[in-house]
Amino acid sequence: MDLISPFTGVAVDRFGCRIVAFSGGLTIIASVFSASLAQSLPVFIFLYGVGTGCGVGLMYSPAVIIIAKYFKRRHSVANGIVVSGAGFGILSLGPISHTIINLFGWRGYLRIYGAMVVCLTLLTLLYRPYDDFHKYNSQNDINSNVKSIEMLLDNERTTNEDFNNSSKESDELHSEKKTKKKLVDWTIWKSAPFIVYVGSIILVALGFSVPMIHLVRFARDLNISSSDASLLVTYEGIGAVLGRLSFGLFATIKSLKPTILYYVGVIMTGVPMFIAAQITTYAELSVYIVSYGYFLGAIVSLQAVVLRQLVGNDKLAQALGWSMGLMAPVVVIGGPIAGFLHDSTGSYKWGFYFGGISIIFAAIVMSFLPCALRYDAQKNSNHQVIVRIEEPAANNESGLALKSTNLTNEEDKLNEENTEL
Known part of the structure; x- marks a missing residue:
């Protein structure tokens, strides 16, 4: 489980908690049902040990990381509740597993265990990304005030057009930075x-x-x-x-x-x-x-x-x-x-x-x-x-640019007054 965790961390950053956790559940299901059909010990060890371990590794980290996305003040309490599930598992699964094996054998136990993991895998679909949830609520607030915003935009259309052009350029630069972001973030080792x-x-x-x-x-x-x-x-x-x-x-x-x-x-x-x-x-x-x-x-x-x-x-x-x-x-x-x-x-x-x-x-x-x-x-x-x-130099350049634009605006006003006279 732990050995695959570096890959899981990269996958969570790339694809999100929901996809990674769901794929981990599918890996456990496939490994457990395949192990129940194994006819030799090496095959069983590979399917149940390696396969299930990889699946659990893909499910554990997203469960911990999604908590950090939603909780800030009570993060430690929420995380403690989540990880305490392993302790409850130690208390309950031991006697339950012993009873199921006595009734249905170890192959039957693995299939029942796989069915329980199916339910767990479906629950991972509830890992809604926090950013999507935040954007949804923000969009509702924006739609409620869209008419008043449009009126304000009409009054200052030319200014906003220039602002939109600059914002588009900044968004393009930001998207380029995202695309250039490396798959593995080595900066944490600094x-x-x-x-x-x-x-x-x-x-x-x-x-x-x-x-x-x-x-x-x-x-x-x-x-x-x-x-x-x-x-x-x-x-x-x-x-x-x-x-x-x-x-x-x-x-x-x-x-x-x-x-x-x-x-x-x-x-x-x-x-x-x-x-x-x-x-x-x-x-x-x-x-x-x-x-x-x-x-x-x-x-x-x-x-x-x-x-x-x-x-x-x-x-x-x-x-x-x-x-x-x-x-x-x-x-x-x-x-x-x-x-x-x-x-x-x-x-x-x-x-x-x-x-x-x-x-x-x-x-x-x-x-x-x-x-x-x-x-x-x-x-x-x-x-x-x-x-x-480095900031003052940039500020001086921007100040000169503002002064130049102000001068040009004043010249235009003078020209208009002369033509009216």
């Missing part, structure tokens, strides 16, 4: 805050996958039954839902900045891993996994909110795509490293130490964000000074 954020999230991805992958095996090593160990995933889902909703709400408080809350989430995801390495009872492990899901939910919930503050709304799609795309290979190697440490030492505690250290380093990298913000602000201020130095 943003120091974005680079700091990407470095931090890569280290987070290296560490947070350890409990997710090795949780059940870690519980089994503590002589916990398989049924009780499987419930830990449900506890993690409960913590994730609460964390994503609550941190989205906390971010609306003026005294609590989203970047600070995100930093707290990173710290509180990494530090408890050192404590988890010493856990010996089921109760302690249950408390840890709920807190893990809760604070990891802060990272997931505030990811788009923080990126929007760092790069702006126009660059959010590709910034989110790049950050998630660079997370993908790191998530893949984090789990095997912890597994290797277990095989070498005979204990999972060293894997948890590894995960905790990587996330603590992510917090250290994130602490450089204020410096990066000051650097960008200083760079932008220097650029504005250069632009202001």
Whole structure:
């Protein structure tokens, strides 16, 4: 899912959230139904793993980006509600999937799952672009006053004709700039805050996958039954839902900045891993996994909110795509490293130490964000000074042009008076 995210960000900028999300739904449907007919394991892994993963990647980013288009003041709350759906999925789909597989087999389950995705794909058609909605309302307001506007235009027709010609030229220049816009916006990599954020999230991805992958095996090593160990995933889902909703709400408080809350989430995801390495009872492990899901939910919930503050709304799609795309290979190697440490030492505690250290380093990298913000602000201020130095020359030229036009108008008036005399 994450590996295709850079492509998804570019596609959203080019085609919009609705088309990309709808195509992702179609990809999931085709992959799931094809996988239900697979006769070999490699074919099944390719169809269900790769195909469904690509489809989910095409659907996730547009769902997050369309929220940023419509919500400004309550963006964090809306985003927290949207991403908490994954937590609800963890809580509900596990028991539902188990029941369906017992009744209809795994092939039947995949077909039923595909039918559910059909409903989800139809919902993506409701991703109405904000610009179209805004233009529609603006057009209604314009039509209500069109008669009065036409009367004013008739009184100053010659002046407006000149204005329309200049506006057409500016529109043509603006359209040429749009056509010349590159497919991939590389300018986000000139943003120091974005680079700091990407470095931090890569280290987070290296560490947070350890409990997710090795949780059940870690519980089994503590002589916990398989049924009780499987419930830990449900506890993690409960913590994730609460964390994503609550941190989205906390971010609306003026005294609590989203970047600070995100930093707290990173710290509180990494530090408890050192404590988890010493856990010996089921109760302690249950408390840890709920807190893990809760604070990891802060990272997931505030990811788009923080990126929007760092790069702006126009660059959010590709910034989110790049950050998630660079997370993908790191998530893949984090789990095997912890597994290797277990095989070498005979204990999972060293894997948890590894995960905790990587996330603590992510917090250290994130602490450089204020410096990066000051650097960008200083760079932008220097650029504005250069632009202001160039403005007087242009203003002088325009002033001379205005003076010349005024002189010609005065000469015309004098000529008219002479002819009347």
